[in-house]
Amino acid sequence: MSRQRSSTDLLKFVIGGGINTAFTYGLYFGLQVVMPYQVAYALAFATGIVFSYWFNATIVFKTPVSWKGFFSFPLVYLVQYLLSAVLLSVFVERMGIPQSVAPLVVIIVTIPITFVLTRWFLRRT
Template sequence: MSKQKTLTDLIKFVIGGGINTAFTFALYYGLQIVLPYQVAYALAFATGIVFSYWFNATIVFRTPVSWKGFFAFPLVYLAQYLLSAVLLSVFVERLEIPQGVAPLVVIVVTIPVTFVLTRWFLRRT
């Protein structure tokens, strides 16, 4: 795979992540008006996973969409969460990065890792 293709895919991945984040936050805020906030969050989060799978499979990496891939895709989110939780702890407790800033640093660090995991996963399912 060429460096140009990888860079193009990474840009599309980041744009899709931005769209997904904005959409899920908007959905959460809308749903929590009529539902308990935990239910609203769960529905918005699940919708975000569905959108992420569809967007990354069809737009970013152009891989076939399948039920097997769809039901296994949340493993990428699990891996991302576990890595993010460890990094957040290290940044706050060891490197003394303020709690309000550390999540932003975590996002910057984990985007490339999540990109690689997503690409690997979607090409295997």
């Protein structure tokens, strides 16, 4: 894969992540008005995984959408969450980065890792 293609894919990945974040936050905000916030969060989070799978498979990496891929794609989110939780702890407790800033640093560090993991995963399924 060429560097330019990889850079274009990364840009599309980041844009898709921004769209997904805005959409799921808006969905959560609307749902929590009519149902308990935890239920609203779970539905918005699950919807975000579905959108992320579809967007990354069809638009970013142009891979076929499949049931196998769909049902195993949440593993990407699990790995990303675990890595983010560890990094957040290290940044706050060991490096003294303020709690309000540390999640932003985590996002910056994990975007390339999540990109590579998502690309690898989608090309395998």
